[in-house]
Amino acid sequence: MRIGIIGGGPGGLYTAVLAKRLDPRHEVVVWERDAADRTYGFGVIFSDPALEVIGRADPRTRAALEPWLVRWNRMSVHHRGEAFTTAGLGFAAIARVSLLAVLRRWCLRSGVTVLHGRPAPPLERLAAECDLVVAADGAHSATRTGRAGRFGTTLRPCALRYAWLGADRAFDGMSFMIAETAGGPVVAHAYPYADGRSTFLVEARADAAPAQESVQAPAVDRIARLFGEHLGGASLTAGRSRWSRFAVVRNRTWWDGNVVLLGDAAHTTHYSIGSGTALAMGDAVALTTALREHSGLPAALAAYEAARRPVAERMQQVAQASLEWFEGIDAELAAGLPGLATALFTRGGRVSLADVRDLEDPADVTGPLRAVAAGR
Ligand SMILES: Cc1cc2nc3c(=O)[nH]c(=O)nc-3n(C[C@H](O)[C@H](O)[C@H](O)COP(=O)(O)OP(=O)(O)OC[C@H]3O[C@@H](n4cnc5c(N)ncnc54)[C@H](O)[C@@H]3O)c2cc1C
Numbered sequence: 001m002r003i004g005i006i007g008g009g010p011g012g013l014y015t016a017v018l019a020k021r022l023d024p025r026h027e028v029v030v031w032e033r034d035a036a037d038r039t040y041g042f043g044v045i046f047s048d049p050a051l052e053v054i055g056r057a058d059p060r061t062r063a064a065l066e067p068w069l070v071r072w073n074r075m076s077v078h079h080r081g082e083a084f085t086t087a088g089l090g091f092a093a094i095a096r097v098s099l100l101a102v103l104r105r106w107c108l109r110s111g112v113t114v115l116h117g118r119p120a121p122p123l124e125r126l127a128a129e130c131d132l133v134v135a136a137d138g139a140h141s142a143t144r145t146g147r148a149g150r151f152g153t154t155l156r157p158c159a160l161r162y163a164w165l166g167a168d169r170a171f172d173g174m175s176f177m178i179a180e181t182a183g184g185p186v187v188a189h190a191y192p193y194a195d196g197r198s199t200f201l202v203e204a205r206a207d208a209a210p211a212q213e214s215v216q217a218p219a220v221d222r223i224a225r226l227f228g229e230h231l232g233g234a235s236l237t238a239g240r241s242r243w244s245r246f247a248v249v250r251n252r253t254w255w256d257g258n259v260v261l262l263g264d265a266a267h268t269t270h271y272s273i274g275s276g277t278a279l280a281m282g283d284a285v286a287l288t289t290a291l292r293e294h295s296g297l298p299a300a301l302a303a304y305e306a307a308r309r310p311v312a313e314r315m316q317q318v319a320q321a322s323l324e325w326f327e328g329i330d331a332e333l334a335a336g337l338p339g340l341a342t343a344l345f346t347r348g349g350r351v352s353l354a355d356v357r358d359l360e361d362p363a364d365v366t367g368p369l370r371a372v373a374a375g376r
Pocket of ligand 1: 009010011012031032120139162262265275276277280
């Protein structure tokens with residue numbers, strides 16, 4: 001089988017590895033428009049349930065990721081000089097570049113051709129030359145846009161803007177920091193992903209975010225000043241990040257002929273629940289499993305979508321509740337701590353009210369958080 005994969009993110013590279021594992025005779029080519037050492041973003045989160053799912057499907061991959069993972073179970077909210085910290089629900093994070101490097105190494109070892117710095121050829125040509133085209137070209141997938149009518153694509157833009165920054169300091173677990181400005185609240189989500197490194201994601205209404213499109217040095221300085229007490233002298237970097245607007249992507253169908261959508265091209269989940277990477281990797285497992293279990297391509301692609309659509313839609317529901325909570329954060333601020341923190345932790349329904357405990361209150365450390373709805 002000739003398999004052409006558009007996009008060398010986690011979804012595309014993992015699909016390539018698994019397709020080769022399925023049958024080494026498969027000819028697999030990945031086109032990635034960026035150079036091998038260039039990508040967007042900083043660290044990405046995997047929840048414990050997400051890691052369990054990967055471990056069950058593919059223990060080898062799970063074991064290979066282990067050395068790169070930074071773990072925590074503390075979550076805190078900082079507002080108006082006060083903090084509320086709780087613990088229990090386990091998370092891990094990995095640098096996106098490390099994850100991609102592991103997957104790329106496996107691709108090369110298993111005989112996948114990865115073409116870096118090369119945009120994919122036009123879709124109609126690829127579809128004619130390959131038995132299967134996997135569109136793993138991300139949230140802004142041009143493949144999907146080109147066939148938006150056939151895929152039945154809908155986009156729901158979020159009201160807030162975000163900038164995905166990095167900090168040269170490892171935060172103690174997941175920290176939400178809320179600063180109030182004349183333009184409205186600015187929220188930072190920070191978590192460690194490597195030694196001395198954290199993701200530092202900032203979101204704000206358009207009028208609180210700098211007007212310029214790219215996060216240039218002055219804007220980073222402004223953000224660093226706003227969150228100075230939490231950064232404790234650490235500096236922020238923007239990498240390739242720009243002020244962006246997240247959009248929820250949905251598609252009526254995930255395949256059209258021999259072209260199939262995978263990962264963010266098929267479905268996005270708001271970054272505040274940190275699940276898109278694990279979902280894209282889960283899609284890769286399901287697609288290659290379906291190819292193994294079904295002889296005709298249409299049957300395999302239908303089985304892939306049937307297996308993954310409910311999982312993606314369930315996560316999109318959780319993510320929708322989370323994104324709406326952050327969109328309406330102005331109304332939550334009046335509650336102050338600990339009410340604000342409790343509302344934040346329980347926003348998606350995965351953590352129950354009874355499980356939130358103030359770590360600073362020694363009488364109250366008994367009930368650790370647990371996932372209410374696990375399984376990504
Ligand atoms: C701010 C933010 C924070 C996030 N935090 C987390 C987190 O903590 N945990 C988590 O699990 N997920 C997180 N995500 C989501 C996660 O980044 C995505 O869900 C995940 O990267 C999806 O993988 P993918 O392979 O589908 O797409 P991508 O990783 O986006 O990869 C798509 C690739 O396709 C390439 N490409 C596009 N068009 C072409 C073309 N025409 N030719 C060749 N190449 C092309 C792109 O260069 C890119 O490398 C976050 C997302 C954002 C925006």
